[in-house]
Each structure stands twice: as structure tokens, then as C-alpha cells.
Amino acid sequence: MAITTYTDLQAGIANFLARSDLSAQIPDFITLAEARLSRELETRSQEKRSVANLVVGDEYIYLPSDFREVREVKLNTSPLTVLKYHSPASLDEQYPSNGNGKPRGFSIVGLEMKMRPVPDSTYEMEIIYIGGVTPLSASNPSNNILLRSPDAYLYGALAEAYAYLLDETRAAQYMARFEKAMEEIKIDEQRAHYGTGSIQMNSIYQRQSQSAER
Numbered sequence: 001m002a003i004t005t006y007t008d009l010q011a012g013i014a015n016f017l018a019r020s021d022l023s024a025q026i027p028d029f030i031t032l033a034e035a036r037l038s039r040e041l042e043t044r045s046q047e048k049r050s051v052a053n054l055v056v057g058d059e060y061i062y063l064p065s066d067f068r069e070v071r072e073v074k075l076n077t078s079p080l081t082v083l084k085y086h087s088p089a090s091l092d093e094q095y096p097s098n099g100n101g102k103p104r105g106f107s108i109v110g111l112e113m114k115m116r117p118v119p120d121s122t123y124e125m126e127i128i129y130i131g132g133v134t135p136l137s138a139s140n141p142s143n144n145i146l147l148r149s150p151d152a153y154l155y156g157a158l159a160e161a162y163a164y165l166l167d168e169t170r171a172a173q174y175m176a177r178f179e180k181a182m183e184e185i186k187i188d189e190q191r192a193h194y195g196t197g198s199i200q201m202n203s204i205y206q207r208q209s210q211s212a213e214r
Helices: 006-017 026-040 088-094 144-148 150-164 168-194 204-213
Strands: 047-053 060-062 067-075 105-109 112-116 124-131
Touching (some): 006 026, 026 168, 088 112, 144 168, 150 168
Antiparallel strands (some): 047 124
16 A cells, blocks of 8 residues: 555655554544654755845844754845854854844844844845655645655654553564654665765754764
């Protein structure tokens, strides 16, 4: 059975469980697996672009609701103005005055982006960022991850299903398969971004591994 849609996925999970009394819970199992996919993966389909006009005198702008990690922030001026990231403290140190001007630096504060200097014009800002996985639903029956890696969705949902059923052995078995599928997705994404040549570049997954080792 091919698994390419939300309906296919629900049917596949039900078939693997061989039970008819969990139909109402299966969407929850998918949502829980999807939450972990969204937290841990950084696929091309999650790279997004958001454009907004700045407000004169307002140094804050709300981030996209699914924002996870910034890739690039720039003003669509001529030539383009690429903003440099600073920690909140560093941004205040670098630009101690609240004077208006063309923003040159930014930081992340809660759900907002803070810019300095404070905008002196309605610049068009473009944010390229990593967002969450687009959730599956009746109105959004498929996404790139389901199409390319249906096993990740299936095994993740089954791990959650068996955890719900208090079957620790099967939950662990499917969790191991889920984690293996995610690792394979990460390797596939690294190859797509950086190829298999000798150039060394750090991806988000390499950074996470290095941080864990430290």
C-alpha cells in the first residue's frame, strides 16, 4: 500500500496496529510524531521566506509563527543590505543609541526580531528561515516529508500508539525505526545541500552533534 496522503497514513497505521478501536486516537499519534519531526529536522521544504515592511520608529517586528531558526535577514534595498546577527546584549552595545537609521543588525527577543538602528523608513525586510513541518490534515493531505519519507511518519506514529497502549517493547522497537528514518533524512538533506565532495561545511545536524559532545 502506497502512503502518500493523510488518509493513506491513517489507514497504514490502523493496518499495522491490527485494531479497530483506535481510529479516534490515530490523528493524535500522527500529530505527536510530527511534532518531533518538526523539532529535529531541517529539510529543504522547511526553508521559507517571509517579507514585511518595517514601521518607522519601531525596532521590533513579529517573527513568522512557525519560526525555528534564521537563515538570513536582509533589506531589499539597492544594493541589498544584509543584517548581522547579535545577541540582545551585543546589539545594544553595538548600537547604544536609539537613533533612527537603516537597520544593520538584529537579534531575537521572544517572538520578535529587534533591529538597530531603529528603522528610519518603511524598508522591505526579507527573512529566510527554517520553519516547522507543514502539518498534515484533511485540508492539507500531504507534504514533502510524507511523500519522500512515509516510513518516518509511520514509525513515529506507531511508536506513539504503542506508548499509548503501554506496550513498551513495541514502542521502543518503532521508536528505534523512527529515529533511524530521521537520521537517514538528515543524511539525505546534507547530501542535497553540500554534495559528496571534499568541501567541509557544518550543517545544523553537525552543530547539534558537536554541541552534545561538548
